[in-house]
Each structure stands twice: as C-alpha cells, then as structure tokens.
Amino acid sequence: MNVPILQMRGITKTFPGVKALQDVTLDVNRGEVHAICGENGAGKSTLMKVLSGVYAHNTFEGDILFENEPCDFASISDSEKRGIVIIHQELALSPYLSIAENIFLGNEMASRGWVDWRKTNLEAAKLLARVGLDENPVTPIQHISVGKQQLVEIAKALSKEVKLLILDEPTAALNDEDSDHLLDLILHLKGQGVTSIIISHKLNEIRKVADAVTIIRDGRSIETLRVDQGQITQERIIRGMVGRDLDSLYPEREPQIGEEVLRIEDWTVQHPQDHTRTVVHNASLNVRKGEVVGLAGLMGAGRTELAMSVFGRTYGRAVSGKVFKYGKEINTSTVPEAIRNGIAYATEDRKHYGLNLIEDIKRNISMAALPKLAKRGWVDKNKETTVANSYR
Ligand SMILES: Nc1ncnc2c1ncn2[C@@H]1O[C@H](COP(=O)(O)OP(=O)(O)O)[C@@H](O)[C@H]1O
Numbered sequence: 001m002n003v004p005i006l007q008m009r010g011i012t013k014t015f016p017g018v019k020a021l022q023d024v025t026l027d028v029n030r031g032e033v034h035a036i037c038g039e040n041g042a043g044k045s046t047l048m049k050v051l052s053g054v055y056a057h058n059t060f061e062g063d064i065l066f067e068n069e070p071c072d073f074a075s076i077s078d079s080e081k082r083g084i085v086i087i088h089q090e091l092a093l094s095p096y097l098s099i100a101e102n103i104f105l106g107n108e109m110a111s112r113g114w115v116d117w118r119k120t121n122l123e124a125a126k127l128l129a130r131v132g133l134d135e136n137p138v139t140p141i142q143h144i145s146v147g148k149q150q151l152v153e154i155a156k157a158l159s160k161e162v163k164l165l166i167l168d169e170p171t172a173a174l175n176d177e178d179s180d181h182l183l184d185l186i187l188h189l190k191g192q193g194v195t196s197i198i199i200s201h202k203l204n205e206i207r208k209v210a211d212a213v214t215i216i217r218d219g220r221s222i223e224t225l226r227v228d229q230g231q232i233t234q235e236r237i238i239r240g241m242v243g244r245d246l247d248s249l250y251p252e253r254e255p256q257i258g259e260e261v262l263r264i265e266d267w268t269v270q271h272p273q274d275h276t277r278t279v280v281h282n283a284s285l286n287v288r289k290g291e292v293v294g295l296a297g298l299m300g301a302g303r304t305e306l307a308m309s310v311f312g313r314t315y316g317r318a319v320s321g322k323v324f325k326y327g328k329e330i331n332t333s334t335v336p337e338a339i340r341n342g343i344a345y346a347t348e349d350r351k352h353y354g355l356n357l358i359e360d361i362k363r364n365i366s367m368a369a370l371p372k373l374a375k376r377g378w379v380d381k382n383k384e385t386t387v388a389n390s391y392r
C-alpha cells in the first residue's frame with residue numbers, strides 16, 4: 001500500500017542570479033527508498049536543504065507536507081524534531097572528537113550540566129551495532145575511514161529517531177565495498193520502517209535500492225519513475241537527466257596514439273612501517289602519447305601506492321625501479337623533481353592530500369608552479385592571478 005509520508009509542492013528557490021528550483025514536486029511514500037537523480041547543479045542538494053530546514057521556510061515558495069502536516073521549519077533542529085534527518089554531501093563530523101561525542105554532539109546525554117560519559121559510550125555502542133560498525137565509541141573520528149564515518153553519520157541519525165533519512169550522494173567518496181555495505185544498511189533500515197531519500201547518479205546503486213526515482217533537471221522535477229510499474233530503466237533515467245536520448249553511453253573515441261611518453265620498470269615499494277611487506281612488486285607499465293591508461297585492481301592491490309611512490313616517493317620506503325620519460329631515465333625521487341619532469345598527481349583524498357584548505361582557490365591552482373611565477377623569490381601576484389584564472 002502506498003501511503004504518502006512527504007509531499008513537496010511548487011517549490012521555487014532563488015539565489016541571487018540563479019533560479020535553483022522552479023515549481024518542483026516530490027512525492028515520497030512511507031517506507032520506500034526514493035532516489036533523486038540529476039546532473040551536477042540540477043538542484044538536488046538545494047531541494048533537500050529546503051526540505052530539512054537548512055533554508056528557512058520564508059526563503060522559498062511552495063508547500064511541504066510531512067505526515068499530512070504542513071511544515072514551516074526555521075532551522076534544521078525543527079525538521080529533526082519531526083524525524084527528518086539529513087546527511088550532507090560533505091560529511092560534517094568533528095575529526096578530533098570521539099565517535100560517541102560526534103553521535104551525541106548537540107544532543108548530549110547530560111543531567112544537571114554534567115555529561116554522563118558512561119551512558120554516552122554505552123548508547124553509542126548500541127547505535128554502532130545497529131549500523132554494523134565494529135569500532136570502539138571512544139575512537140577519534142579522524143582515525144576511521146570515510147566509509148566508517150558515513151556509518152557514524154547514520155548512527156547519529158538513528159539516535160534522533162529518524163523517520164525520513166536524507167542522504168546526499170552518500171557513496172561519492174566511498175569504495176565499492178563500503179558503498180555496498182551502506183546500501184545494504186539503507187535496505188535494512190527500510191525493513192525497520194525508515195523511509196530514505198538518496199541522491200545518487202550511480203545507476204547501479206539506484207537499481208539496487210530504489211523503489212522510486214525522481215529526476216531533476218535544471219531546477220525542475222521531470223518525472224517520478226516507480227519500480228512496481230516497471231519504469232526504472234537506465235535509458236529512461238538518462239533521458240530524463242540529460243533531456244534527450246543518448247545514442248551511446250560511451251561515445252566513440254578516436255585516440256591519436258603516439259610515441260611512448262612514460263615507462264616504469266621493475267617498480268618495487270615496501271610498506272612504510274611494516275618492512276616485511278612489499279606493497280608493489282616489480283611493477284612495469286608504459287604510457288604512450290594520447291593514451292589514458294587505467295590501473296585496475298581490488299582495494300589494497302597497490303594502485304595508489306604505485307602512483308604515490310612514483311610521484312616523489314610520497315608513499316613507501318626502499319623504493320626501487322626506474323622511470324623513463326621519452327626513453328630517458330628521469331629522477332622522481334622528490335616531489336619537486338617529479339613536478340619538474342612534468343608529472344602531476346591528483347589525490348584520491350583531495351581534502352587531506354590535494355588541497356590547502358585555508359588558502360584561496362588561486363593559490364591552490366598556482367601552488368605547483370610557484371617557482372615559474374616568481375622573480376628573485378617574490379611571487380608576481382598579477383601573473384599568478386592571470387595564470388590561475390586561465391586554468392580556472
Ligand atoms: N548557496 C548558494 N548560492 C548561490 N547559488 C547556489 C547556492 N547553492 C546552490 N546554488 C546554485 O543552485 C544550483 C543547484 O545547485 P545544487 O542544488 O547544489 O545542485 P546539485 O546538488 O543537483 O548538484 C546550481 O546552479 C548552484 O550553483
């Protein structure tokens with residue numbers, strides 16, 4: 001039986017110069033997993049922020065009914081009181097606090113001004129068990145992987161007695177194994193009566209968990225497809241997202257393959273701490289001009305370790321092997337040497353290893369090329385701006 005839990009009607013939300021949402025409709029039934037699908041910038045996150053009170057009710061037009069009652073949330077805490085909990089695209093946990101502290105942050109188990117730590121950790125452990133996370137509640141958040149942090153966010157949502165769980169691209173930063181675990185958990189919670197909205201454009205995930213899919217394009221709701229009506233097909237979702245039929249999912253390419261640019265020979269790397277473990281064994285590969293070469297393998301197979309150790313030995317110890325550029329051996333033993341030889345490395349974990357978050361966008365773009373932008377030790381700011389702008 002399809003009983004509506006959420007109805008959003010005529011939602012219009014404008015930012016200065018941008019109409020992010022225009023007359024959007026969303027109907028979610030109780031107990032279902034409802035996917036929201038759309039290209040980057042379509043308005044998915046904005047719609048969920050409207051729903052969860054991140055944007056107060058007087059900052060948008062339209063009506064929201066939750067469990068048949070009108071909603072006029074002024075803040076997130078208002079929506080949480082009704083059992084609507086949102087987990088944002090960028091996780092919002094405090095790295096230095098423990099798992100338990102994060103779960104009850106803002107919602108502390110306290111009496112007469114004192115936090116009851118025994119109870120906090122005990123209740124946290126129960127919640128962790130519900131999400132299938134085998135970690136000690138006192139472990140600092142920064143010591144667990146992103147996949148596990150995502151589970152902590154869900155445990156936190158459960159502590160608020162969630163009825164409608166909103167997950168904004170929850171698997172974007174997760175590997176396949178962690179993604180699978182998360183999707184299984186969403187299905188498990190569904191079995192316990194939790195309704196979920198999941199934003200995703202990964203079609204295999206949608207097929208795995210969703211009962212319905214609402215497609216958003218350019219700030220408008222295009223249509224809602226339902227599994228029980230046999231409407232969820234890859235072709236239909238893509239057509240809705242991009243607004244036309246695609247002749248081929250992977251367009252024909254005509255690569256122009258040229259001479260060999262890079263060759264790695266007999267590359268061997270040991271684990272930085274555990275000296276008995278060799279993480280990369282005699283790896284060899286070559287890349288020709290115009291090629292995109294994929295490094296395939298399971299988690300832990302050594303792909304990132306290979307890439308990082310080639311890029312200035314930023315991983316591992318006792319690195320051995322040779323790197324050739326256009327047939328000539330080059331030195332990549334430090335990051336400046338690797339950069340000087342034209343090698344760039346875009347990290348898996350951008351926020352930790354790729355970007356300097358307290359610097360501006362300009363400096364982050366120019367950082368690897370500062371010597372070229374400097375004269376006698378001083379950065380030419382005008383030149384830096386011009387260069388950064390052109391790459392932007
Ligand atoms: N706080 C904001 N201020 C101005 N524009 C915004 C803001 N948030 C989102 N937008 C704009 O609204 C549109 C929809 O954004 P968003 O909801 O984040 O898309 P999605 O989540 O589907 O990728 C985009 O054009 C985006 O640039």
Ligand SMILES: [Mg+2]
Nearest residue numbers: 044045046089
């Ligand atoms: Mg988004």
